[in-house]
Amino acid sequence: MDIVIIGSGNVASVLGRKFSAAGHKIVQVISRNAAAATELAYEWDTESSNYFSVINKNADVYIIAVSDNALKEIVHDLKLPGKVVAHTAGSVSKEVLRKVSDHYGVFYPLQSIRKDIKRLPDVPIFFEGNDDITNSALKKLAQSISVKQPVFAGSEDRMKLHIAAVIVGNFTNHLYSLAEQYCKKEGIDFHRLLPLIEETIERLKTNSPSDTLTGPAVRNDQQTIQNHLDLLKDHPHLQKVYQLLTESIQQTK
């Protein structure tokens, strides 16, 4: 397909790379950040602009990957009659695009995406179109960039997916970050923990995490918990997080 990418941030960059890698042609990059747009256009051997007025009207699909606030501003003046237009914002309704085209929808990538990491992860897509033409185009595009089958998901499901993603992505990464800072202060090599982290993930593929809980909290090993809290006295923030999550495990086990 011929695709116009609107936006030049993390999602625009990584989706554009996935589209390119899948053999699609990015015919234009439009972004208010001219420098970032130029850089992406160079990467994909295409043209760029920071003026929406010069938008290429001959593409098959238009992907708008900008912040929620920018999205609301952009759609005011954007008219792409007859074209398939989708935004990538998980928590914004597809209806924000109602006046842009007759074929509009959402193309939501459920992945932690950063353009500075060149390795391309698999990006499962949840899509929602206002009609068959849009659904068919977005589904086909999604299938071309992910090994996972794309799934139709309305606003409410996307919000729930986002909540789950925050828990298993952002929150766990925060715990890794706290542990790394602790290790650094205590002179321990954080990378020694990688096999344990990998094993925890590996099990998710075959076992329910509820069935594989281990450690002092689920064993109710008060002596070890107290020893750990004592040892964390110079790390008050981590000590508090340790206590709260230990209580959470004990309340839900």
Add this chain to the structure above:
Amino acid sequence: MDIVIIGSGNVASVLGRKFSAAGHKIVQVISRNAAAATELAYEWDTESSNYFSVINKNADVYIIAVSDNALKEIVHDLKLPGKVVAHTAGSVSKEVLRKVSDHYGVFYPLQSIRKDIKRLPDVPIFFEGNDDITNSALKKLAQSISVKQPVFAGSEDRMKLHIAAVIVGNFTNHLYSLAEQYCKKEGIDFHRLLPLIEETIERLKTNSPSDTLTGPAVRNDQQTIQNHLDLLKDHPHLQKVYQLLTESIQQTK
């Protein structure tokens, strides 16, 4: 090496399997749980007993993998003069074995270990012996079962490693468990989140987790945070955890 395994729980089972796979000979399994000991002995084509009085005195190394409390009881009557004896309890001093042998120490596996999962993960070992003979034997044994170089670690370092392991292993697994329960109740397939989880881990190998935080908390996107908290009103426990970890991210970013 010829090895006697004392214990028949998760650590005894998985270390025994790793020793077997590395070409060592398990010459005996001793455990108060006769049924579990018999099962392991059958698996390793060796003998078992629930009487410590019949312990084989001709092995090279004795690995005591029992609970902290059982360890304190067992060592009273155990005499293995001249033999290398080590326990696997991260939070117990090696000195608990002082009267068992002249060559004693700790062989601490930093891994989440469950015998019901047959796949054998890599098990990085932290060891500590009271003399060169013990250190050399434990180090050699550790090298034979892990691709990671074994590291010498005294009591205090082991305790710190355990704290870090609880954070990156038990606590993250708890979050996966909470997310899975949420998905189940909301009719979402938890496995859809696996690519995101895998990407979060993949980055740890090359980037500091502090540098790759994403999501509404670190962006201080109050609107999304409030939407999520509202949507979690029927999940009060998860709502509380969401709020606490969001605050934790904002306090430490």
